[in-house]
Amino acid sequence: EDQVTQSPEALRLQEGESSSLNCSYTVSGLRGLFWYRQDPGKGPEFLFTLYSAGEEKEKERLKATLTKKESFLHITAPKPEDSATYLCAVHPPLGGNTPLVFGKGTRLSVIA
Amino acid sequence: DTEVTQTPKHLVMGMTNKKSLKCEQHMGHRAMYWYKQKAKKPPELMFVYSYEKLSINESVPSRFSPECPNSSLLNLHLHALQPEDSALYLCASSQEGAYTEAFFGQGTRLTVV
Numbered sequence: 001e002d003q004v005t006q007s008p009e010a011l012r013l014q015e016g017e018s019s020s021l022n023c024s025y026t027v028s029g030l031r032g033l034f035w036y037r038q039d040p041g042k043g044p045e046f047l048f049t050l051y052s053a054g055e056e057k058e059k060e061r062l063k064a065t066l067t068k069k070e071s072f073l074h075i076t077a078p079k080p081e082d083s084a085t086y087l088c089a090v091h092p093p094l095g096g097n098t099p100l101v102f103g104k105g106t107r108l109s110v111i112a
Numbered sequence: 113d114t115e116v117t118q119t120p121k122h123l124v125m126g127m128t129n130k131k132s133l134k135c136e137q138h139m140g141h142r143a144m145y146w147y148k149q150k151a152k153k154p155p156e157l158m159f160v161y162s163y164e165k166l167s168i169n170e171s172v173p174s175r176f177s178p179e180c181p182n183s184s185l186l187n188l189h190l191h192a193l194q195p196e197d198s199a200l201y202l203c204a205s206s207q208e209g210a211y212t213e214a215f216f217g218q219g220t221r222l223t224v225v
Binding site: 031032034036041042043044045046049087091099100102103104105107 | 114116118145152153154155157160168200202204211212213214215216217218219221
């Protein structure tokens with residue numbers, strides 16, 4: 001059973017057209033939800049960590065929010081350089097230090 | 113500094129070759145990871161090291177052999193690989209015992225011919 005589900009799988013936006021990416025999770029006792037950006041052929045770049053429902057984090061045109069069942073990555077007035085795959089990840093509900101489990105990602109294309 | 117450095121960036125090897133991938137971090141992280149990533153797929157966990165000891169092996173074939181010589185270095189030794197092992201290999205590190213973010217290197221693009 002997938003613990004992290006991201007939607008949509010791919011998203012194409014015009015420059016300046018705001019939208020949101022969704023990450024829903026099924027783990028109980030969330031121990032952190034993480035957003036990463038990944039450019040083709042590169043390693044994931046850390047963006048945000050969210051721990052509690054209601055928490056929000058912002059960085060430039062990106063804003064991440066968290067509820068009890070899902071997280072959203074809002075992109076305001078995107079630019080072509082925001083094109084990338086956005087990955088969501090959680091720590092599974094196991095004891096100790098457990099590695100991140102990733103969703104399949106949303107491939108974002110921003111067209112000028 | 114949140115940098116994880118991986119070398120080489122690209123590697124082409126034959127199926128009979130032996131090669132090694134290297135990873136280095138100076139953030140004082142005591143948990144280090146190897147992930148494998150195929151095109152258009154998320155990173156897939158291979159190994160976890162905690163305080164220089166192997167703590168998780170996700171049933172990875174023995175042709176992949178990890179090594180953690182010290183708290184800053186992580187190696188992945190490769191031997192007798194198959195073409196289907198061609199992928200982006202990612203190293204990551206994080207604080208040990210804390211549910212925190214992991215920081216990734218830029219990866220090694222491996223092609224097995």
